[in-house]
Amino acid sequence: MKTFDDATTYLTALQDQPKLAIIPISFAAEIFNRTPRTIKNWLRDGKLKGISIAGEQFVRARSLYQMIEERNETVLAVKKRLIEMLVEGRNHVFYAEIMQEFGYDYKLSPDRDEFGWILGYVSRSSHIEMEKELGKGQGGLLSSMVWRKDLDFVGPGYWGLVTSLGYEEPDDDDAEEFVSAHIQRCVEYYT
Incomplete structure (x- = not known):
């Protein structure tokens, strides 16, 4: 220094x-x-x-x-990898697997926080991209396919992203349908 x-x-x-x-x-x-x-x-x-x-x-x-630029490169790489997984026919991936591919450790809280931020940015990007081309209300959240293994579903941070994008958080009975709809939108758009 x-x-x-x-x-x-x-x-x-x-x-x-x-x-x-x-x-x-x-x-x-x-x-x-x-x-x-x-x-x-x-x-x-x-x-x-x-x-x-x-x-x-x-x-x-x-x-x-430089750190911001590296982070942006990681966001693009994660987005690309999630799209590749959709093309491969995968509709979800667990955090630990995708995080490890990018050098993050699911067991470390700072890594989970950073990767959560990355996924939020990936979803904002996919949402804006899809709405721009397909119209308002047609955006898809690409991070819908990243699940916590212990829940076999999206984590609680996902719902904060959902509400920050203007959606109402669905009740427990409709949560699975909401996530599935966003995964399906992404499959249709990116494959």
């Missing part, structure tokens, strides 16, 4: 080296939906690069952008 004794020294260096632009840890935490402690751990572990000014830590903007 690059260290500066004070803000003036940092600003002087920034004029010559724009790659030293920084973002507060709290902003990075908000962007990644993590705690500031997690961001500090990522800085410590080298997952993000940082700068220290007068003892206060910041995240290098360039490092943050």
